[in-house]
Each structure stands twice: as C-alpha cells, then as structure tokens.
Amino acid sequence: MVTRHDDLTTVLRDPETYSSARALPVVLPVAEEALAVVAKGRPQLPDVVQSDGEAHARMRAPLAAALRPDRVAAMEPALRERAVALAAAVREGGGRAELMTAYAIPLTQAAIGLLCGFDEELAVRTYSLMDSLVRLGSQRQTEPEQMASAEAGAELAAVVARLLRERRAAPGDDAFSLVAASMAEGDRPLTPLEEAEAVGNLMQLVIAGQVTTAPLLGGAVALLLGERGGEEWRRIAADRSLVPAAVEELVRLVAPASGLYRETTRPVTLGGVDLPEGPGWCCATTRPAATRRSTTGRTSWTSAAARTGTSPSAGGRTTASAPRWPGCSSPSPWRCCRTRCPACGSPRRSRCAPPWTYATPRRCMSPGEAGGGNDRGLE
Ligand code: HEM
Numbered sequence: 001m002v003t004r005h006d007d008l009t010t011v012l013r014d015p016e017t018y019s020s021a022r023a024l025p026v027v028l029p030v031a032e033e034a035l036a037v038v039a040k041g042r043p044q045l046p047d048v049v050q051s052d053g054e055a056h057a058r059m060r061a062p063l064a065a066a067l068r069p070d071r072v073a074a075m076e077p078a079l080r081e082r083a084v085a086l087a088a089a090v091r092e093g094g095g096r097a098e099l100m101t102a103y104a105i106p107l108t109q110a111a112i113g114l115l116c117g118f119d120e121e122l123a124v125r126t127y128s129l130m131d132s133l134v135r136l137g138s139q140r141q142t143e144p145e146q147m148a149s150a151e152a153g154a155e156l157a158a159v160v161a162r163l164l165r166e167r168r169a170a171p172g173d174d175a176f177s178l179v180a181a182s183m184a185e186g187d188r189p190l191t192p193l194e195e196a197e198a199v200g201n202l203m204q205l206v207i208a209g210q211v212t213t214a215p216l217l218g219g220a221v222a223l224l225l226g227e228r229g230g231e232e233w234r235r236i237a238a239d240r241s242l243v244p245a246a247v248e249e250l251v252r253l254v255a256p257a258s259g260l261y262r263e264t265t266r267p268v269t270l271g272g273v274d275l276p277e278g279p280g281w282c283c284a285t286t287r288p289a290a291t292r293r294s295t296t297g298r299t300s301w302t303s304a305a306a307r308t309g310t311s312p313s314a315g316g317r318t319t320a321s322a323p324r325w326p327g328c329s330s331p332s333p334w335r336c337c338r339t340r341c342p343a344c345g346s347p348r349r350s351r352c353a354p355p356w357t358y359a360t361p362r363r364c365m366s367p368g369e370a371g372g373g374n375d376r377g378l379e
Pocket of ligand 1: 063115
C-alpha cells in the first residue's frame, strides 16, 4: 500500500517500473463460466487503463479529445438544466426522495449520454449494464448473480460494438465517433482487432465516467448532511461562494476512486521499503482521514480560505508496505471485506470501505496487517 504523496508521484510518473498492466485486478473469485461469458465474442486486449507508454498514449488520445475542456463546457448548460429539473421533481414530490435513483444516477446518465451521443433510453440501458458488470469480481455474488453480471458485460460490449460501427460509418460529434475515427485512416470498416481495442476503451469510458460520479454525488450529499448535523450543508446553501472549495474537498473526501493498482516490473525500493517484482501494489491516492489537507486559517473544510500545505499522509512514517493476512500462506496480496481470508480461511482483521466507495475494489485497511510498519494512511 503506497500512500505518501511523494511516493505516489514517483509511482505514477514511472510506468516502466510501476506498470498498469494489471491495473484492474479481479478482487473476488469469479466462476470460470462467468469469465468466459463476459469475454465472449471478442479478443481480450489491454485497454487504456491496463496499458503503459505508447500504447496508453495512443488509446488515451481520442478519449482526451472527447473530454477537452471546451467540449465539457459545451455540455454544461444542458446538464445544469437536467440537474435543476431533477431537483425540482424532488421538491414537487414533497422534498423526500431516494437520492441515487432520483438525482445522482439520472444526472450521471445524462452526462455520459451527452458525451457519447446516447439517447435517453440508451443512456439508461448502458448505465444498468455497466452497473451490473462492475459488481463482477468486486462484490460478493452468488454464481447466478455472477452469470447475470457477465451477461450484462457481454451485452454492453455488443451495444458498444454496434454503436462503434454505426459511428465509424456515419460520424457525429461525440466520443464514440472520435474513437471510431482514431482507429484507422479513412472510413473502411475496422478489423476485428481494431474493433476489439476500441470497444474495450469505450467500455472503460462508459464505466469510468459513471462508476465514479454517481457514487460521488450520493456520497457528497450524505457527507454534507451528516457533518455536524447538516451545518456544512446549511453554510453552503447560505453562501454560494463556498461551492468551488466544497466541490474540491468533496471529491477528495468522498473519493470514488481511492486507489489504483500497479505492478512492479523489477525489484525496487520505495519510501525506504523494498518491493519485490510483481503485481499487487495498491496506491491509495486519497482517503478521507489521510488526505484532508491542512489549510491556512480555515474554520471548516468548506472554508473558502486558500488551502496550502500538503496531505497529512505526506508526513506518514512508512509509505509503502506489503499487507499480508496474518498467518496466511497465500502469495496473493489482494484482500477483500470477507470474514475470512479467501485463500487460507484465517479470521478477518480488516474493515470495509465506506458504502459510497462500493464501486471501487474493496481493500484491506487494517494497520495491523501492514507488514512494513504502520502507515498513517491506513489508520
Ligand atoms: C470524480 C470522478 C472521477 C475520478 C475520481 C476518476 C479517477 C480516475 C483515476 C484515478 C484514473 C486512473 C486509473 C489508473 O491509472 O489506474 C482514471 C482514469 C480514467 N478516467 Fe476517471 N475519474 C473520474 C471521472 C471520470 C469521468 C467523468 C470520465 C469520463 C467521462 C472518466 C474517464 C476516465 C478514463 C477514460 C480513464 C482512463 C484514461 C487514463 O488512465 O489516462 N473519469 N480516472
């Protein structure tokens, strides 16, 4: 587990040593049949998240183009209108609603729909498929549930492939069209390998854009309402100049993607800790307790005061450590919120991640398990 700012920077700036090749580990056991279903009909190629160097840059370019600031800014009026309409519907319904289904998820669907050129029906359908798919291997599921998630993944891939072909033949001004055009000169149909690569990257876009933002919206509201009896919520409602600072802090505190996975391509020493070659290093980019920044003169975390200083985790004594389940003989460093170690059955000594991070891989957070000494980021 790597938490200190300087060490994270070292890891993220050195993909030759800290590779993304296995950046999306399957954290929980998944039945072979389900894995076969999710992969059916298309070659499994490294995608933008699971690649480094030139391949990563090539696959990232059309996605970055789709997310250029001017394009995102052009989406803002429509999304603002949608947000206002969703909030108005809650008000008209008596002011009580299930926040995720009434607000966070429809707003997220609208954003990805605009970005990718989906109509409303397709935006709802693709959200539902990706929501089912991301549970595979990251949430405890029965085998029938795993199969249902795998079928959803296969269907999502099929929908994405169909749209990709359509946009290749008749481009619009959306992310799918940009990716379709980037795969080859001219307008010839893509080869199966080109199509498989594009489908993988577009699935990552559809997933990454929603698996993060919907939980973030829900978690942010829960945090604002829960903090000191809703005082933070009332302060922001009364003084809108606090909104930008609050948004920035909420992204940090609610942390929808609180960690990345990297594998070391050679033995290396990081923050004074020797890491062997191999997969399994979790880089905790943010955690509520670890990353709340020190500020100058602020009175609360929604303060508009200029924030200076660095995360307390930057001062942590040990920055990189290798968590091991006590007494576990398994070489696997992956952990989950089970009552027993999945490999050796020894009793659980970890705490679960807060519910709003359900979409990220669950991880062991017990300081007692950190083999290389305590780490403040794990407290
Ligand atoms: C608060 C919201 C978000 C957070 C915290 C977040 C976080 C991240 C992180 C940490 C990565 C790097 C993963 C790795 O290197 O292993 C990543 C990659 C990516 N994200 Fe997001 N993301 C967010 C929202 C979005 C949205 C809204 C989109 C698209 C609409 C998006 C699209 C992508 C894509 C395409 C990648 C892969 C490209 C790359 O690795 O350079 N993300 N995101």
